[in-house]
Amino acid sequence: MYSVEVSLGERSYPIHIGPGLIDDAELVRRCIPARQVMIVTNEVVAPLYLGRLERSLAADQQHSLVLPDGEKQKNLNTLSAIIDRLVAEGFRRDACLVALGGGVIGDITGFAAACYQRGIAFAQVPTTLLAQVDASVGGKTAVNHPQAKNMIGAFHQPIAVLADTGTLASLPEREFSAGLAEVVKHGLILDKSFLVWLEENMDAILDHDAAALAHIVGRSCEIKAAIVAEDELEQGRRALLNLGHTFGHALESLGAYRDWLHGEAVAAGIVMAAWTSKELGMIGAADCRRVEAVLSRARLPISPGTDVDADAMLRTMRLDKKAGAAGLRMIFLQRLGRAVVTAAPDAALLRQVIDARAAAHDSPGAARRTAAS
Ligand SMILES: NC(=O)c1ccc[n+]([C@@H]2O[C@H](COP(=O)([O-])OP(=O)(O)OC[C@H]3O[C@@H](n4cnc5c(N)ncnc54)[C@H](O)[C@@H]3O)[C@@H](O)[C@H]2O)c1
Ligand SMILES: [Zn+2]
Numbered sequence: 001m002y003s004v005e006v007s008l009g010e011r012s013y014p015i016h017i018g019p020g021l022i023d024d025a026e027l028v029r030r031c032i033p034a035r036q037v038m039i040v041t042n043e044v045v046a047p048l049y050l051g052r053l054e055r056s057l058a059a060d061q062q063h064s065l066v067l068p069d070g071e072k073q074k075n076l077n078t079l080s081a082i083i084d085r086l087v088a089e090g091f092r093r094d095a096c097l098v099a100l101g102g103g104v105i106g107d108i109t110g111f112a113a114a115c116y117q118r119g120i121a122f123a124q125v126p127t128t129l130l131a132q133v134d135a136s137v138g139g140k141t142a143v144n145h146p147q148a149k150n151m152i153g154a155f156h157q158p159i160a161v162l163a164d165t166g167t168l169a170s171l172p173e174r175e176f177s178a179g180l181a182e183v184v185k186h187g188l189i190l191d192k193s194f195l196v197w198l199e200e201n202m203d204a205i206l207d208h209d210a211a212a213l214a215h216i217v218g219r220s221c222e223i224k225a226a227i228v229a230e231d232e233l234e235q236g237r238r239a240l241l242n243l244g245h246t247f248g249h250a251l252e253s254l255g256a257y258r259d260w261l262h263g264e265a266v267a268a269g270i271v272m273a274a275w276t277s278k279e280l281g282m283i284g285a286a287d288c289r290r291v292e293a294v295l296s297r298a299r300l301p302i303s304p305g306t307d308v309d310a311d312a313m314l315r316t317m318r319l320d321k322k323a324g325a326a327g328l329r330m331i332f333l334q335r336l337g338r339a340v341v342t343a344a345p346d347a348a349l350l351r352q353v354i355d356a357r358a359a360a361h362d363s364p365g366a367a368r369r370t371a372a373s
Pocket of ligand 2: 182245262266
Protein backbone atom coordinates (compact mmCIF):
# COMPACT_ATOMS: atom_id res chain seq x y z
CA MET A 1 0.00 0.00 0.00
CA TYR A 2 1.10 3.53 -0.86
CA SER A 3 -0.06 6.55 1.16
CA VAL A 4 -0.10 10.25 0.35
CA GLU A 5 -0.86 12.94 2.93
CA VAL A 6 -2.86 15.98 1.86
CA SER A 7 -1.44 18.71 4.14
CA LEU A 8 -4.13 21.19 5.06
CA GLY A 9 -3.48 21.86 8.74
CA GLU A 10 -6.24 20.43 10.88
CA ARG A 11 -8.09 19.35 7.73
CA SER A 12 -5.17 17.15 6.60
CA TYR A 13 -6.06 13.62 5.55
CA PRO A 14 -4.46 10.49 4.09
CA ILE A 15 -5.01 8.94 0.67
CA HIS A 16 -4.31 5.20 0.73
CA ILE A 17 -3.64 3.53 -2.61
CA GLY A 18 -3.36 -0.13 -3.56
CA PRO A 19 -5.24 -3.24 -4.64
CA GLY A 20 -7.77 -4.84 -2.29
CA LEU A 21 -8.04 -1.96 0.19
CA ILE A 22 -11.82 -2.25 0.54
CA ASP A 23 -11.33 -5.75 1.95
CA ASP A 24 -8.82 -4.56 4.53
CA ALA A 25 -11.21 -4.27 7.49
CA GLU A 26 -8.56 -2.91 9.84
CA LEU A 27 -7.72 -0.06 7.43
CA VAL A 28 -11.36 0.67 6.56
CA ARG A 29 -12.33 0.87 10.25
CA ARG A 30 -9.35 3.08 11.05
CA CYS A 31 -10.21 5.47 8.21
CA ILE A 32 -13.97 5.47 8.89
CA PRO A 33 -14.31 5.28 12.68
CA ALA A 34 -17.82 6.85 12.96
CA ARG A 35 -20.65 4.97 14.71
CA GLN A 36 -23.19 6.01 12.09
CA VAL A 37 -22.17 5.49 8.46
CA MET A 38 -24.10 5.91 5.21
CA ILE A 39 -22.49 4.59 2.03
CA VAL A 40 -23.70 6.41 -1.08
CA THR A 41 -23.13 4.52 -4.33
CA ASN A 42 -24.89 3.72 -7.59
CA GLU A 43 -26.53 0.76 -9.27
CA VAL A 44 -23.43 -0.09 -11.36
CA VAL A 45 -20.93 -0.03 -8.51
CA ALA A 46 -23.16 -1.50 -5.76
CA PRO A 47 -23.32 -5.08 -7.11
CA LEU A 48 -19.54 -5.05 -7.61
CA TYR A 49 -18.19 -3.51 -4.40
CA LEU A 50 -20.86 -2.49 -1.89
CA GLY A 51 -21.09 -5.83 -0.07
CA ARG A 52 -17.31 -6.01 0.26
CA LEU A 53 -17.06 -2.51 1.72
CA GLU A 54 -19.99 -3.14 4.07
CA ARG A 55 -18.30 -6.26 5.42
CA SER A 56 -15.16 -4.27 6.24
CA LEU A 57 -17.02 -1.59 8.18
CA ALA A 58 -18.13 -2.04 11.76
CA ALA A 59 -20.39 0.91 12.57
CA ASP A 60 -23.32 0.49 14.97
CA GLN A 61 -25.65 1.97 12.42
CA GLN A 62 -24.73 1.26 8.82
CA HIS A 63 -26.87 2.16 5.82
CA SER A 64 -26.44 2.40 2.10
CA LEU A 65 -28.15 4.47 -0.55
CA VAL A 66 -27.96 3.19 -4.13
CA LEU A 67 -28.59 5.91 -6.72
CA PRO A 68 -29.23 5.49 -10.43
CA ASP A 69 -26.06 5.81 -12.55
CA GLY A 70 -24.99 8.89 -14.45
CA GLU A 71 -24.02 12.55 -14.43
CA LYS A 72 -27.67 13.59 -14.59
CA GLN A 73 -28.08 12.38 -11.00
CA LYS A 74 -25.71 15.13 -9.89
CA ASN A 75 -28.50 17.57 -9.06
CA LEU A 76 -30.34 19.20 -6.16
CA ASN A 77 -33.06 16.51 -6.13
CA THR A 78 -30.49 13.84 -5.41
CA LEU A 79 -28.98 16.05 -2.71
CA SER A 80 -32.44 16.33 -1.17
CA ALA A 81 -32.94 12.57 -1.34
CA ILE A 82 -29.66 11.97 0.52
CA ILE A 83 -30.56 14.54 3.19
CA ASP A 84 -34.06 13.02 3.55
CA ARG A 85 -32.51 9.65 4.20
CA LEU A 86 -30.04 11.04 6.77
CA VAL A 87 -32.87 12.77 8.63
CA ALA A 88 -35.05 9.64 8.46
CA GLU A 89 -32.28 7.49 9.92
CA GLY A 90 -31.55 10.02 12.66
CA PHE A 91 -27.99 10.73 11.58
CA ARG A 92 -26.12 12.94 14.03
CA ARG A 93 -23.35 15.49 13.52
CA ASP A 94 -20.68 12.87 14.21
CA ALA A 95 -21.92 10.58 11.43
CA CYS A 96 -19.90 9.87 8.30
CA LEU A 97 -20.90 9.59 4.65
CA VAL A 98 -18.89 7.32 2.38
CA ALA A 99 -18.78 7.92 -1.37
CA LEU A 100 -18.31 4.59 -3.19
CA GLY A 101 -18.06 5.20 -6.93
CA GLY A 102 -16.73 7.58 -9.56
CA GLY A 103 -16.54 11.35 -9.55
CA VAL A 104 -20.30 11.75 -9.81
CA ILE A 105 -20.90 9.87 -6.56
CA GLY A 106 -17.92 11.60 -4.92
CA ASP A 107 -19.13 15.08 -5.85
CA ILE A 108 -22.76 14.56 -4.73
CA THR A 109 -21.84 12.74 -1.54
CA GLY A 110 -19.22 15.31 -0.60
CA PHE A 111 -21.69 18.12 -1.15
CA ALA A 112 -24.37 16.36 0.92
CA ALA A 113 -21.78 15.96 3.70
CA ALA A 114 -20.88 19.65 3.41
CA CYS A 115 -24.55 20.66 3.77
CA TYR A 116 -25.99 18.22 6.32
CA GLN A 117 -26.03 19.93 9.72
CA ARG A 118 -23.57 22.51 8.29
CA GLY A 119 -20.99 19.85 7.57
CA ILE A 120 -20.35 16.26 8.63
CA ALA A 121 -17.46 13.94 7.87
CA PHE A 122 -17.16 12.04 4.62
CA ALA A 123 -14.73 9.54 3.18
CA GLN A 124 -14.05 8.79 -0.46
CA VAL A 125 -13.73 5.30 -1.92
CA PRO A 126 -13.16 6.23 -5.58
CA THR A 127 -13.67 3.44 -8.12
CA THR A 128 -12.88 5.14 -11.44
CA LEU A 129 -9.38 6.15 -12.52
CA LEU A 130 -10.58 9.74 -12.93
CA ALA A 131 -11.87 9.79 -9.36
CA GLN A 132 -8.70 8.15 -7.97
CA VAL A 133 -6.28 10.53 -9.69
CA ASP A 134 -8.32 13.70 -9.61
CA ALA A 135 -11.89 14.05 -8.33
CA SER A 136 -11.34 12.50 -4.89
CA VAL A 137 -8.40 14.81 -4.14
CA GLY A 138 -8.80 18.44 -3.20
CA GLY A 139 -12.21 18.82 -1.57
CA LYS A 140 -14.24 20.28 -4.41
CA THR A 141 -17.82 19.05 -4.15
CA ALA A 142 -20.82 20.05 -6.24
CA VAL A 143 -24.03 19.31 -8.05
CA ASN A 144 -25.02 20.69 -11.44
CA HIS A 145 -27.49 23.46 -12.21
CA PRO A 146 -29.72 22.65 -15.21
CA GLN A 147 -27.87 25.37 -17.13
CA ALA A 148 -24.34 24.88 -15.84
CA LYS A 149 -22.13 22.09 -14.58
CA ASN A 150 -20.85 22.16 -10.98
CA MET A 151 -22.57 25.52 -10.32
CA ILE A 152 -23.75 24.64 -6.80
CA GLY A 153 -21.11 23.36 -4.45
CA ALA A 154 -18.67 23.79 -1.60
CA PHE A 155 -15.11 23.09 -0.63
CA HIS A 156 -15.32 20.23 1.87
CA GLN A 157 -12.33 17.97 2.50
CA PRO A 158 -12.83 14.24 3.16
CA ILE A 159 -11.41 12.62 6.30
CA ALA A 160 -9.74 9.89 4.21
CA VAL A 161 -9.54 8.52 0.69
CA LEU A 162 -9.25 4.79 0.01
CA ALA A 163 -8.25 4.33 -3.62
CA ASP A 164 -8.56 0.58 -4.22
CA THR A 165 -6.80 0.13 -7.56
CA GLY A 166 -8.27 -3.38 -7.80
CA THR A 167 -11.68 -1.81 -8.53
CA LEU A 168 -10.30 -0.47 -11.82
CA ALA A 169 -10.39 -4.02 -13.24
CA SER A 170 -14.12 -3.69 -13.93
CA LEU A 171 -13.93 -0.19 -15.39
CA PRO A 172 -14.79 0.07 -19.11
CA GLU A 173 -11.69 0.70 -21.24
CA ARG A 174 -12.97 4.06 -22.45
CA GLU A 175 -13.46 5.31 -18.84
CA PHE A 176 -9.98 4.07 -17.93
CA SER A 177 -8.42 6.04 -20.80
CA ALA A 178 -10.40 9.14 -19.83
CA GLY A 179 -8.73 9.03 -16.41
CA LEU A 180 -5.32 8.77 -18.05
CA ALA A 181 -5.80 12.23 -19.58
CA GLU A 182 -5.64 13.75 -16.09
CA VAL A 183 -2.59 11.61 -15.25
CA VAL A 184 -0.72 12.86 -18.33
CA LYS A 185 -1.85 16.39 -17.43
CA HIS A 186 -0.18 16.07 -14.01
CA GLY A 187 3.13 15.16 -15.66
CA LEU A 188 2.84 18.00 -18.17
CA ILE A 189 2.13 20.73 -15.64
CA LEU A 190 4.60 19.80 -12.93
CA ASP A 191 6.75 16.74 -13.41
CA LYS A 192 8.71 16.03 -16.55
CA SER A 193 10.22 12.83 -15.15
CA PHE A 194 6.72 11.46 -14.46
CA LEU A 195 5.80 12.31 -18.05
CA VAL A 196 8.83 10.36 -19.28
CA TRP A 197 7.85 7.47 -17.02
CA LEU A 198 4.37 7.49 -18.56
CA GLU A 199 5.85 7.46 -22.06
CA GLU A 200 7.97 4.46 -21.15
CA ASN A 201 5.34 2.50 -19.23
CA MET A 202 2.10 3.03 -21.11
CA ASP A 203 1.86 -0.65 -22.07
CA ALA A 204 2.08 -1.75 -18.43
CA ILE A 205 -0.53 0.85 -17.48
CA LEU A 206 -2.93 -0.31 -20.21
CA ASP A 207 -2.34 -3.92 -19.06
CA HIS A 208 -3.41 -2.85 -15.54
CA ASP A 209 -0.08 -3.90 -14.09
CA ALA A 210 -0.60 -3.50 -10.32
CA ALA A 211 2.63 -1.61 -9.66
CA ALA A 212 2.05 0.71 -12.63
CA LEU A 213 -1.48 1.52 -11.44
CA ALA A 214 -0.29 2.25 -7.92
CA HIS A 215 2.39 4.54 -9.34
CA ILE A 216 0.10 6.59 -11.59
CA VAL A 217 -2.52 7.02 -8.87
CA GLY A 218 0.09 7.75 -6.19
CA ARG A 219 2.11 10.25 -8.21
CA SER A 220 -1.04 11.99 -9.45
CA CYS A 221 -2.35 12.32 -5.91
CA GLU A 222 1.02 13.69 -4.74
CA ILE A 223 1.08 16.30 -7.49
CA LYS A 224 -2.53 17.35 -7.00
CA ALA A 225 -2.18 17.29 -3.20
CA ALA A 226 0.90 19.53 -3.35
CA ILE A 227 -0.93 22.09 -5.48
CA VAL A 228 -4.06 21.95 -3.31
CA ALA A 229 -1.98 22.34 -0.12
CA GLU A 230 -0.59 25.59 -1.54
CA ASP A 231 -3.87 26.95 -2.87
CA GLU A 232 -6.88 25.10 -1.47
CA LEU A 233 -9.47 27.61 -2.71
CA GLU A 234 -8.05 28.09 -6.23
CA GLN A 235 -6.96 31.68 -5.93
CA GLY A 236 -3.77 31.11 -7.87
CA ARG A 237 -1.64 28.06 -8.57
CA ARG A 238 -4.46 25.50 -8.37
CA ALA A 239 -5.61 26.88 -11.75
CA LEU A 240 -2.66 25.01 -13.34
CA LEU A 241 -4.74 21.84 -12.93
CA ASN A 242 -7.04 23.28 -15.59
CA LEU A 243 -4.53 22.69 -18.41
CA GLY A 244 -6.58 21.76 -21.49
CA HIS A 245 -9.85 22.33 -19.62
CA THR A 246 -11.03 25.59 -21.23
CA PHE A 247 -10.86 23.93 -24.66
CA GLY A 248 -12.11 20.66 -23.18
CA HIS A 249 -15.14 22.15 -21.42
CA ALA A 250 -16.15 23.80 -24.70
CA LEU A 251 -15.98 20.45 -26.52
CA GLU A 252 -18.02 18.75 -23.77
CA SER A 253 -20.61 21.50 -23.85
CA LEU A 254 -20.90 21.54 -27.67
CA GLY A 255 -21.24 17.76 -27.57
CA ALA A 256 -24.14 18.16 -25.11
CA TYR A 257 -22.11 16.23 -22.49
CA ARG A 258 -22.86 13.11 -24.52
CA ASP A 259 -20.26 12.90 -27.28
CA TRP A 260 -17.16 13.32 -25.16
CA LEU A 261 -16.15 11.89 -21.82
CA HIS A 262 -14.53 14.61 -19.72
CA GLY A 263 -11.06 13.08 -20.00
CA GLU A 264 -11.38 12.66 -23.76
CA ALA A 265 -12.28 16.34 -24.16
CA VAL A 266 -9.41 17.27 -21.85
CA ALA A 267 -6.98 15.22 -23.96
CA ALA A 268 -7.98 17.06 -27.14
CA GLY A 269 -7.89 20.29 -25.09
CA ILE A 270 -4.36 19.61 -23.86
CA VAL A 271 -3.23 19.12 -27.46
CA MET A 272 -4.80 22.47 -28.44
CA ALA A 273 -3.21 24.14 -25.39
CA ALA A 274 0.17 22.67 -26.41
CA TRP A 275 -0.03 23.98 -29.99
CA THR A 276 -1.20 27.38 -28.70
CA SER A 277 1.86 27.35 -26.40
CA LYS A 278 3.99 26.75 -29.48
CA GLU A 279 2.37 29.69 -31.29
CA LEU A 280 3.13 31.81 -28.22
CA GLY A 281 6.81 30.88 -28.53
CA MET A 282 6.96 28.70 -25.41
CA ILE A 283 7.50 25.12 -26.64
CA GLY A 284 8.48 23.60 -29.98
CA ALA A 285 6.57 21.49 -32.51
CA ALA A 286 8.49 18.38 -31.40
CA ASP A 287 7.18 18.90 -27.84
CA CYS A 288 3.62 19.18 -29.20
CA ARG A 289 4.04 15.95 -31.13
CA ARG A 290 5.32 14.28 -27.98
CA VAL A 291 2.19 15.40 -26.10
CA GLU A 292 0.07 13.97 -28.93
CA ALA A 293 1.99 10.71 -28.91
CA VAL A 294 1.60 9.99 -25.20
CA LEU A 295 -2.13 10.81 -25.25
CA SER A 296 -2.65 8.74 -28.37
CA ARG A 297 -0.92 5.77 -26.77
CA ALA A 298 -3.35 6.16 -23.87
CA ARG A 299 -6.10 5.65 -26.51
CA LEU A 300 -7.27 9.24 -26.23
CA PRO A 301 -8.40 11.63 -28.98
CA ILE A 302 -5.85 14.30 -29.95
CA SER A 303 -8.08 16.43 -32.15
CA PRO A 304 -11.36 18.29 -31.67
CA GLY A 305 -12.63 16.37 -34.72
CA THR A 306 -13.07 17.57 -38.28
CA ASP A 307 -16.64 18.72 -37.68
CA VAL A 308 -15.77 21.18 -34.89
CA ASP A 309 -17.11 24.73 -35.26
CA ALA A 310 -14.21 26.91 -34.08
CA ASP A 311 -16.42 29.98 -33.64
CA ALA A 312 -18.94 28.12 -31.52
CA MET A 313 -16.04 26.80 -29.49
CA LEU A 314 -14.63 30.27 -28.91
CA ARG A 315 -18.05 31.57 -27.85
CA THR A 316 -18.40 28.69 -25.39
CA MET A 317 -14.90 29.26 -24.05
CA ARG A 318 -15.71 32.84 -23.14
CA LEU A 319 -18.67 31.53 -21.13
CA ASP A 320 -16.46 29.18 -19.17
CA LYS A 321 -17.10 29.95 -15.50
CA LYS A 322 -13.37 30.12 -14.86
CA ALA A 323 -13.32 33.33 -16.88
CA GLY A 324 -12.57 35.93 -14.21
CA ALA A 325 -13.56 39.61 -14.22
CA ALA A 326 -10.24 40.41 -15.85
CA GLY A 327 -11.15 38.24 -18.84
CA LEU A 328 -10.47 34.64 -19.68
CA ARG A 329 -7.26 33.18 -18.29
CA MET A 330 -5.78 30.02 -19.70
CA ILE A 331 -3.03 27.56 -18.93
CA PHE A 332 -0.14 26.99 -21.32
CA LEU A 333 3.09 24.99 -21.35
CA GLN A 334 6.29 26.91 -20.83
CA ARG A 335 8.04 23.62 -21.36
CA LEU A 336 7.11 19.98 -20.80
CA GLY A 337 6.68 19.66 -17.02
CA ARG A 338 6.00 23.34 -16.43
CA ALA A 339 2.69 25.17 -16.94
CA VAL A 340 1.79 28.86 -16.58
CA VAL A 341 -1.47 30.77 -16.16
CA THR A 342 -1.81 33.72 -18.56
CA ALA A 343 -4.44 35.92 -20.14
CA ALA A 344 -6.09 34.18 -23.07
CA PRO A 345 -4.45 35.05 -26.39
CA ASP A 346 -6.33 36.63 -29.30
CA ALA A 347 -9.39 34.83 -30.57
CA ALA A 348 -7.80 34.79 -34.03
CA LEU A 349 -4.83 32.78 -32.74
CA LEU A 350 -7.07 30.35 -30.87
CA ARG A 351 -9.28 29.91 -33.97
CA GLN A 352 -6.20 29.15 -36.06
CA VAL A 353 -5.04 26.50 -33.58
CA ILE A 354 -8.49 24.88 -33.34
CA ASP A 355 -8.85 24.75 -37.13
CA ALA A 356 -5.35 23.38 -37.60
CA ARG A 357 -5.89 20.63 -35.00
CA ALA A 358 -9.26 19.76 -36.52
CA ALA A 359 -7.64 19.37 -39.92
CA ALA A 360 -4.52 17.57 -38.69
CA HIS A 361 -6.02 14.35 -37.36
CA ASP A 362 -9.08 12.33 -37.31
CA SER A 363 -7.42 10.47 -34.51
CA PRO A 364 -8.02 6.79 -33.73
CA GLY A 365 -9.54 7.98 -30.44
CA ALA A 366 -12.06 10.15 -32.24
CA ALA A 367 -13.01 7.29 -34.55
CA ARG A 368 -13.50 4.98 -31.59
CA ARG A 369 -15.59 7.59 -29.86
CA THR A 370 -17.91 7.96 -32.80
CA ALA A 371 -18.20 4.20 -33.15
CA ALA A 372 -19.09 3.84 -29.47
CA SER A 373 -21.75 6.55 -29.46
N1 LIG B 1 -14.36 17.29 -7.40
C1 LIG B 1 -13.41 17.37 -8.30
O1 LIG B 1 -12.32 17.92 -8.05
C2 LIG B 1 -13.64 16.77 -9.64
C3 LIG B 1 -12.57 16.65 -10.54
C4 LIG B 1 -12.81 16.03 -11.76
C5 LIG B 1 -14.08 15.58 -12.07
N2 LIG B 1 -15.09 15.74 -11.18
C6 LIG B 1 -16.45 15.26 -11.49
O2 LIG B 1 -16.38 13.85 -11.61
C7 LIG B 1 -17.41 13.41 -12.49
C8 LIG B 1 -16.83 12.42 -13.48
O3 LIG B 1 -16.31 11.34 -12.75
P1 LIG B 1 -16.07 9.91 -13.42
O4 LIG B 1 -15.33 10.09 -14.67
O5 LIG B 1 -15.54 9.04 -12.38
O6 LIG B 1 -17.55 9.51 -13.89
P2 LIG B 1 -18.69 8.61 -13.21
O7 LIG B 1 -18.72 8.81 -11.76
O8 LIG B 1 -19.94 8.88 -13.99
O9 LIG B 1 -18.19 7.12 -13.52
C9 LIG B 1 -18.10 6.70 -14.86
C10 LIG B 1 -18.88 5.41 -15.09
O10 LIG B 1 -18.18 4.31 -14.52
C11 LIG B 1 -19.03 3.58 -13.65
N3 LIG B 1 -18.15 2.98 -12.64
C12 LIG B 1 -17.59 3.57 -11.57
N4 LIG B 1 -16.71 2.75 -11.00
C13 LIG B 1 -16.72 1.61 -11.70
C14 LIG B 1 -16.01 0.39 -11.61
N5 LIG B 1 -15.05 0.21 -10.70
N6 LIG B 1 -16.28 -0.59 -12.50
C15 LIG B 1 -17.21 -0.39 -13.47
N7 LIG B 1 -17.89 0.75 -13.64
C16 LIG B 1 -17.64 1.73 -12.77
C17 LIG B 1 -20.00 4.61 -13.15
O11 LIG B 1 -21.16 4.01 -12.64
C18 LIG B 1 -20.24 5.40 -14.43
O12 LIG B 1 -21.15 4.73 -15.27
C19 LIG B 1 -17.98 14.65 -13.14
O13 LIG B 1 -19.23 14.94 -12.58
C20 LIG B 1 -16.98 15.73 -12.80
O14 LIG B 1 -17.58 17.01 -12.68
C21 LIG B 1 -14.89 16.31 -9.98
ZN1 LIG C 1 -10.56 17.40 -15.44
